[in-house]
Amino acid sequence: MPFPVEPMLAMPGELPADREQYGLEVKWDGIRALLHLEDGVMRMTGRHGADYSRRYPEISDFGLDNVLLDGEIVALDAKGRPSFERLQHRMHLTDPDPAMMRLYPVTYLPFDLLGVAGTPLFDLPYAARRALLDELDVGAPPYFLGTSDLLAATSAQGLEGVVAKRLDSPYRPGIRAAWWIKVKNLTAREVVIGGWKPGKGRRAGGIGSLVMGAFAERGLVYVGHVGTGFTDADLERLHELLAPLEIPRSPFANAVPWRNRWVRPDLVGEVAYTMWTDDQKLRHPVWRGLRPDKFPAEVSLP
Template identity: 50%
Template sequence: MGHLPVYAPMVAQLGPLPGPAEQEAWAVEMKWDGVRCLAYAEDGALRLLSRNGRDVTLAYPELYALAGAVGGHDVVLDGEIVAFDEAGRPSFGALQPRMHQRNTARVAELVRTVPVTLLLFDILHVNNSPAVDLPYVQRRDLLESIVRPGARWQVPAWFQGQAEQALASSRQLGLEGVVCKRLTSPYRPGRRSAEWTKVKNFIHQDVVVGGWKPGEGRRAGTIGSLLVGVPGKSGLTYVGSVGTGFTDATLEDLRVRLAPLARATSPFTDQPPVDRPHWVEPVLVGEVQYAEMTGDGRLRHPSWRGLRAD
């Protein structure tokens, strides 16, 4: 590619919301549960680099037209690639089949079944000029003036001085949380800084799949929910059933993986209170996100994020 410099993304620190007296000094953005990427639009072509600098352009052909929606400029944009589940919520689990696929025919098929959206929230460079030293507000104005929204990319809204309301909205929408950004702050490539603070609604937890329940309605004939547990001193402790965060592709993949693991008895130390369970050997490890643990040791509002590759 030509003259655009390569940047590393700025990273947020985990922390609390700014205090009431501080809030006017901060912007609040929704935290989107996807994969971070820097988009380089140059000479009418698009290149996408992951957070660790890997070229992921081939995986997301539906984003290529973004290069024609930046007013003829050469730009470096920062954003999050997101896929949505059946409920229209960003789902990391839904995104999983897209992330590692490079086979052109398979990618084309996934574009139809699991399209992604690039949510843009920063601009680092325009033509021959870095924008990283501009304060947040000026960068956002620049971003909004340059990017023409399209079917597969957007510049989501940000809020000033409304951190509590924004966090409450993110919780109602089932989003991961919010990111608070200091209005005066520059963009610090490759740095993790408290000038960007992420505040999360959900906790992530590794779980072992011990069974599943058949689906109903739209999901009849496939998996309705996974029965999951965490290893304890005396064996696998049941922590709940997970029924959201799946796409059809994820469900099919899980069905294929779980079929040969079927067994007659429960692998859990305690009997889960479920009808018509299908038990499996407890070998598949996945990740869920949830709001909190209930008093009786169950996950509240769990959502599937995907199998652990490691």
């Protein structure tokens, strides 16, 4: 069976107007992986063909053979939600020791069937592939009709969002297709700017990302970097505003990764994000703009 080098990807966007033409899946916060089971050998690959076969030995072959699956590797937290923070403890380990596997177990959630008995299923519609997948005993998470309230349900449960997939869509390895739309649950909040990381490439010589913080009893606490959502005009204006605020030392009470330029924490901005991690960092922050109507002292940790 031909083994695709890369999985098919979704476009970011909003729920489509013709929602009845789509199926909705939970967007799992993990690592995408293709699972190829052939002649008793299991091979697992990720984006760009990275070989994961030895990294996650607890992932089983489901007792199947001659099957090609697409899915997500996840590490669940105490509430049963995917935790990318927990998964990071395993992502770069080859042949992990049993202690790490006990502390940070992973599981594989298949959501598409791409081949059976040597026959590729790429040209079959999504709904047909899912029907065949559901006949296998692999613990595939369900999908829901596009008219369901799954997006609201994932928001209430603290999950990342949904992926809307056209019921008649084929599977095209390695491309980002408009047939699949990833819709994230985003929450907005204020952050204090405590520094910036110099940019590279097109942003060389200017701001690459902003260092964000919020106040707690011990002072200004680092909550992450934000490097997306800026226009060129935003970056130029921020550079003008931050240059006279530069200071020689970090204003944060906790450690901040990377080499940054520090500023007096006088400016407040707003970001959208998907969730807070267990160690109080903002996940997937996107810049929305400055908030001159807010004072830094008003911005506190949740």
